[in-house]
Amino acid sequence: MRGWDGLVSSALLGTERRPPHFEELPPQLQEQLGEGGLLDAAALATLYKRAGRKPLEGLTPIPAAQGDDRPLPRPAAIRRLAAMLTGFQTAALGEWLRVADSKGWGVPPEHLPALADYARGRAEYRPLVVKAAGRRASWLADLNPDWRFLHAAVVEGNEHWTHGNPTQRRSWLRARRHDDPAGALEALREVWPTEPAPARLDFLHLLADNLSIGDEEFLEQALDDRAKDVRRAAAGLLARIPGSQYGQRMAQRVWSHLTVSQGVIAVDLPARLTKAMERDGIEPDPQEGIGKRAWWFRQLVAAAPLSTFELSHLQLDVEGCSPEVLQVGWAQAAVREGSAEWARALLQAGAKTGNRVAELLRVLPPEEWVPAIEMLRNRVDLTDLVGGLPVPWPATLATSILDQLAKVGTARSWARLASIAARAVPAEVLDHPITREPTGEEDTWRRRLVETLIFRREMYEELS
Numbered sequence: 001m002r003g004w005d006g007l008v009s010s011a012l013l014g015t016e017r018r019p020p021h022f023e024e025l026p027p028q029l030q031e032q033l034g035e036g037g038l039l040d041a042a043a044l045a046t047l048y049k050r051a052g053r054k055p056l057e058g059l060t061p062i063p064a065a066q067g068d069d070r071p072l073p074r075p076a077a078i079r080r081l082a083a084m085l086t087g088f089q090t091a092a093l094g095e096w097l098r099v100a101d102s103k104g105w106g107v108p109p110e111h112l113p114a115l116a117d118y119a120r121g122r123a124e125y126r127p128l129v130v131k132a133a134g135r136r137a138s139w140l141a142d143l144n145p146d147w148r149f150l151h152a153a154v155v156e157g158n159e160h161w162t163h164g165n166p167t168q169r170r171s172w173l174r175a176r177r178h179d180d181p182a183g184a185l186e187a188l189r190e191v192w193p194t195e196p197a198p199a200r201l202d203f204l205h206l207l208a209d210n211l212s213i214g215d216e217e218f219l220e221q222a223l224d225d226r227a228k229d230v231r232r233a234a235a236g237l238l239a240r241i242p243g244s245q246y247g248q249r250m251a252q253r254v255w256s257h258l259t260v261s262q263g264v265i266a267v268d269l270p271a272r273l274t275k276a277m278e279r280d281g282i283e284p285d286p287q288e289g290i291g292k293r294a295w296w297f298r299q300l301v302a303a304a305p306l307s308t309f310e311l312s313h314l315q316l317d318v319e320g321c322s323p324e325v326l327q328v329g330w331a332q333a334a335v336r337e338g339s340a341e342w343a344r345a346l347l348q349a350g351a352k353t354g355n356r357v358a359e360l361l362r363v364l365p366p367e368e369w370v371p372a373i374e375m376l377r378n379r380v381d382l383t384d385l386v387g388g389l390p391v392p393w394p395a396t397l398a399t400s401i402l403d404q405l406a407k408v409g410t411a412r413s414w415a416r417l418a419s420i421a422a423r424a425v426p427a428e429v430l431d432h433p434i435t436r437e438p439t440g441e442e443d444t445w446r447r448r449l450v451e452t453l454i455f456r457r458e459m460y461e462e463l464s
Contacts, residue, residue, distance in 0.1 A: 003029075004049070007042050062143070066135035070106030077462035078108055085114045089455050091423060093118070097128040099463050107132040116140055116147040126152070161187060166199065174206050181210040185218060197227035204233045211237060216244050223279050235281025239303045240336060249280060250304040257297060265313060267320035269293035270300075294325050301329025306339055314349050328354040335359045340368075347372060350379070358388035366394045373397070383417040392426035399429055405449065406434040415445035422452035430457035 003024035141150035222234035238246035286295030331353035334342035
C-alpha cells in the first residue's frame, strides 16, 4: 500500500529523525485521519490493508462440476457420514463408502472435499473416494494439488496415456490392462525405454492383472533393466506365470542341488551365486539367521513351480541343510501360487514356515478357516491368525470369535482381538448376543467392541 513503508520508517527511527509524510497515504485515509498522528495513521492503514481491497476484475469463474445421477441416501445416513468425517468412528468410513456404492447411493457433494482431504494421506481410501466423487473427481482434482489422486477417475481416451499426469497414466494403463491385456502391454512397450525407473516399476506392478504367458518376453527383457527394483519385480511376475521359462530354469537349478532317494531328500547347497541366478532375482546377501548358501537355495525353492515337487516330500527326512530351508521355500511358493493343497499340507504337517502361518491360512477356502484355526491356535496366537484374514470374515468365523469374546473376562490381552473383530464381523452377525449384554465401566475393550458393532449395524440399516 502506498505510504505504508514511510509510516514504518517513522515508527522505527522516530518522528524527529523521520517525520511522517501523511500526504503519501491514499486520499481516503487522509480524510479519515484528520489531525491524528502516527499511531492513528498506522491503525487506519492496517485496517485499510485488511479490508480495503478493491474487487478483483477479469477473473473467469470456476466452471460448474458435472452432477451425479445417483440418488442420496436418507438423512440419517448422511448425518452418520458427517460424524465420521469429524472424527467419530472414522474407521468405519471406508465401509460406509463401499456399502453406499453397492446400494447405488451417491455422496452429498458438500462432503467430497472433506473426503478428499481424508484420503490424500491414506492410499487405501483413495479408490473409494474416487468412486464416490464420480464425475466430479477430475473437477475437484484441478482445484487442489493435494487432491490430484482424484485424476485416477479419468481414464477415457488415449490422450491420458500420452499427455496425462502420472496418476492419469497409471489409471489409464490399469483400465486398459483389465479390458485389453495385450493392448496395454503394447502401449507400455512403446514408452518403456524413455520412462524413469520409478515409473517403470509402477507400471510393471500393473501387469499383475491378467498376467499370462503373453507377457513373458517383455518380462524376460525387464530382467536386464538397469534398476534393481524393476529387475526384482519382473522376476516376481515371471515366477507367477505357469509354464514360463523362468520357472523351468528355477526347477532345473533346484534339482541340480537336490536328489530324492530311499526316503531321504539330499541337498547339495549351491557353492556360489552365478550371474544367471542374480539375473533371475536371487538376492546375494542373506537375511539374519541363515547362511549364504542356504539362503540362495531357499530362494530357488521359493521361485520354482510347486509342480516341481511332490506333497510326499514334506514327510521325508532332509540331509545337507535344515528342513526349514525347504519348508519356508515351499510356503512362499504356496502363497504365491495360491495353492490350497500345499497350504493345507504344510499347516497339517506343522512345517516351519518362517512366520507365514497366517498367509497360508488365507490361501485356504474360507469354509476351512475355523477348523484350521482350532488346529493352529496352540502354536500361533489367535489374534495373529485372524488378523491377516480378508474382511469381512465368514459368518461362522465371526460368530466363533464373538462367542469367545463374550465368555472371557476383562483381561487387556483380549483387547487387540476385539479391535480386529469389531471391524471384521460381516453384516449378518452384527446383531450378535454380545451387543445386548451389559458392559461394566472397567470393560473398556468390551464396551468399544459393542459400540462399534452397534454403530455398524445402524449404518447398514440406514443404507438399506
